Amino acid sequence: MTEKEMVIEQNGEVLKAQEKERIVQQIAKELQLSLKQIRTTVGLLDEGNTIPFIARYRKEMTGELDENQLRGIEERVTYLRNLEERKREVIRIIDEQGKLTGELKTAIEKAAKLQEVEDLYRPYRQKRKTRASVAKEKGLEPLSEWIMAQPKQGDVHKEAAKYVDAEKGVETADDAISGAMDILAENLADDATIRAWVRRYTMDHGMLTSEAKDPEQESVYENYYNYRELAKKMPPHRILAINRGERENILKVGLEVQPESIHNFMARQVIKGSSAVQPILTAVIEDAYKRLIAPSIEREIRAELTEKGENQAISIFSGNLRSLLLQPPVKGRCVLGVDPAYRTGCKLAVVDDTGKLLEVAVTYPTPPNNKKKEAAAKFNELIKKYGIQLIVIGNGTASRETEQFVAEVISDIGVPDLAYLIVNEAGASVYSASKLAQEEFPDLDVAERSAVSIARRVQDPLAELVKIEPKAIGVGQYQHDVSQKHLDESLKTVVESAVNHVGVDVNTASPSLLSYVSGVNATTAKNIVKYRDSNGKFLNRKELQKVPRLGAKTYEQCIGFMRISEGDNPLDRTPIHPESYKVVDRLFRELGVGMEKLGTPELSELLGRQDVEKLAEVLEVGVPTLRDILESLQRPGRDPREELPLPIFRTDVLKIEDLTPGMELQGTVRNVIDFGAFVDIGIKSDGLVHISQLSSGYVKHPMDVVSVGDNVTVWVLNVDLKKGRVGLTMRNPHQGE
Template structure:
């Protein structure tokens, strides 16, 4: 074996991980190297982002999350690359060219393309043909198109080859396999298919479109759209339709069903070029070779290109869906807390009644019951009297109404109750609608049974609803993030991807707010940097046995909580009224000596300087910076001293729903209402305006400028003012706009308002699609480009 076939011939080693990541993320290599070292040492993203700014050059949590994810991918890529190199080398087939190709591969898919010819596999038809001695025939036919295939094949008839047809069939399989294992060709075909391909959907059968279950997919019974422009929510919708056997889904390399597009011809030309075949060359063998190229495309390469495109389409759609879910979840977790106020929680229901729970400012259950104001019992006045007695007895300050079944009717009950209390001259509680997504999951959980022993499972939901108003973050962490239900198609997304992304969101939210060490539940503590579920339970057990923590240092008394865990978690845990006022702040214990230096220099005590904005802003961070604690950390410390333990969440406000507007039929085009954003999707935001049916603000109606992401404008839980631009009572659909100056027309006029008309970018894409070549039978539904509110609603699974 010469030197070119050994691993010694490999080119210079790959750049370091930090070099590659720095180039990808457009940050300094020293920043990346420091972050990698800290992550490998077991530090969490929140800890690094908050307390290691000097090391990482102040990389934020979003950058660190991206770095962590890409670091994992690149390490897996490098491991696979090395395994492939070793496998090919063991076969004695490793060349300098192969090594260079593998070393330059930037994706796992590219590595697998290169490895495909050398990958151990079961005996293929091509391998059987080689064993029968037919490879020379394939070589001859490729080299000389003037050969007559049948004549050339006659020389290979023997024991394993019965006739010329069998010989030519074997040669064809060999040529097809060569094409299918050509990494450059496969990669080029894959990219062209992706850039030019289309999705087409049809009803699964002649009877499928008649079933009630399939009606939600009826917009896709004759539908097509380019791969690269199909939004993620539509991809997941058609994939769900395929899974439920309502739709058939096919991918085409060009405009579907268009005989003039010539898509297959382009791909076959690429294959022919890769095999060195001139399909225009004169010769008796050219037709056979052309047929072989077509066979290769139809049976192998189009299939692999389609499968690759489907995987890529799903992955992109899942990433989009998870991104939307994560943003909504973050908004919900960081929603404004009502605070430590006695709250009455109402879990609405018709037949089973409205479940009621009163909790004090700390979330402790004071009282529970059930009332039956709605059908079939219709005990309206009795229900109001019971609730009024609870409000008076416990000094209720807030009423939280769950937004599930019978929520509007229950909200009306609460409204009348508040009005009656005010009429009697007493102080009335405020009222707010609360998302009860996942409340039933919590109610039936083992943790709820442990936390609320002896309380009926039906009443636990009311307790959770009340606590969600007091502190959404503390209550929602008790529920698996995917069960909170603020995303689209979350059940269609790969569980591991969803869990990893949402887990990171919860972790970042919890650590951004901070946790009261003496009141936090085990699920909340388990989301703190460096604390596992086991450690969280140990902390709670220690607190129950030894009493409240007086200082952060007492955490080290908790069994199995060592110095590393203490380093990671201490700064995010708060102790109110403890031995050291700094324990109530976000200052890490390791930085307490810095605070002492500042105090000594200023000649004041800690109690004097805390909250003294003028004195703190007069201090120059650079005067106290050293090798360990630089200007970023000193700046953060001064900010913490100015507002110790500050909560980054917004102030609590409640929406004032319009009086007399209780159902969709009460809405009129042109009304301006106040509402609460309940969900944000890729195509717009859903807003609760108090009529039992959320309205949609399409992305095109969110601002007087182009909006690419609705999250730029609104967030879940935000109180907004909207104008009604469309009302469809029959289908219970409401079109809203955040542009309050829009001139909307009354019912009967042109219903295609600015809020429901495609945005300019979508109009351009629709025009481009109209101008693309297509066959007479090609579907036209894709021309709308998904711009209308009605299409957005159908994509989301609302109505018909």
């Protein structure tokens, strides 16, 4: 390497370091975190550490930043690095054109958003043929410059006559003036200052309007057939609803803004006073705005509003999905799963308390077959044969007729503690037709596999639901209207977070579940299962190092989230990372107890009495790490989901006709959306608790009050028998009586 090349490389490293520090400072300011926290987090991410690992096992280094904060830092680092890359690219392209000035370079380098960079780059971007480019080809640029100079005296027609050239297509002075105006209009439309102001003004004052293309057509969009609302005040769900109506060719959507203020602003930027060309410049301003700026800004603002709607929809879906994944497992029960149907009959699957399939069957208790007697006999046979304690019914087609039948079976059979449960079966059909389901149950048909999935998602919701593509689990709002790539990325993050929060039993986990563990990919997950199948159960965490393609970095990232419940080392069933096992040894020596005490009430009580800060000094370990270690030792093998209440089990069915206003009911939250929550109260359709009925106090968003899976007390507000709708409230109507 020559001396010159070494200098260039050193300069490059210095510039990279400066850029990294600039990004760190900006994120620290935006997120109101310390420079040290941002620097450390960025460094850990750059070293290939996952967010679940950093959040759990690097608390001292990050100042105990949680997963959400870490993901916020990761998102901003990615955005700002992409921004810096784009700045370099734009500067290079403009420089190659020979048009880069020091002032322009500084403006690009100081830009804080990608939109600002694109606005500055706009005049230099290669354009397709435009009216302005045609005018330039005709040699009219000097005339446009003369007009822009705004001479006090002079005759514009006389000046324009100098450019008349029939061969170039400029037949008259008016043609020349028109072409020069096109050039000026494009220059104004490309001006970064003007565009930024107009964009901001339009967002602040623009009215989003929608009207019906055919006012006589009946549709779900009738609320928007003649609609106007200030764009910046529109709630996300309304933006997506109008977008869908437009996409389905039912609505015509626009963005209205009064142009006078915009014309006046542009005039202040362009017109220096009275001149011979002032009327021409006024016309140029109006043309530039109406023909070039307004349509472009409308597209940008519509895109910004759509992004706002999408982000909210994805956020709601993500929150609901996390709540659903973390539902408490119903353990220790033999379960009968029922995939209801009409013509093809109800598919049944019996699974034992470990989820192992014992038997499948089909019955026809629903229309058009109505073979209730035969179906009841089959149910009775399976219930007695396997000691079934819970019947789980999918909430799809024919679910309520099946529920009525099951309630009658329970009433007739008189088995104590036998109950039924309706579960959200969204995604069960997707799973049952998947390659994974075919490998798991090659001898079953699609509906039988679906019945197994329905039964298992009560026993361990997380383990079963991870087998399904996250977006197929229907707990969202407008999920089909958003960027599928963004949705997939966000939901994958949610599943990863939930799996690592709970941890996985490495000796029972499926490849689907293992693939979401920190640092583990699909190939490594399959290798773990293959190794387990060939060599028997893992006896300790160290043994995972023998799995092909599971290298040192992957081991470090994943091992704390892997559990071995009956292995050589009792610590392997806890969330304590093996890197901290020596700390546990020192702790036990300090307290004078042995490993055999792990899990006993005596040890839990002893650990609970410790002064964490003093003990951390003695053991030479960070306080956050020691706090986590003590918690893990007090409750080894704890499943965090077990602290949540179990779903509501039912023995009898409720009909919409049974409901009266004021009636108190117990229900389960099935979905949370922008304007409220849908609650399963045991009738055919879920009831709606509007956001205004969730609490007696102000509610900013329903997710602040309820989550999917919550058991709630509700009261009937109103019943619409014709539409099958029920309005509910969580505000006790009898309070204060």
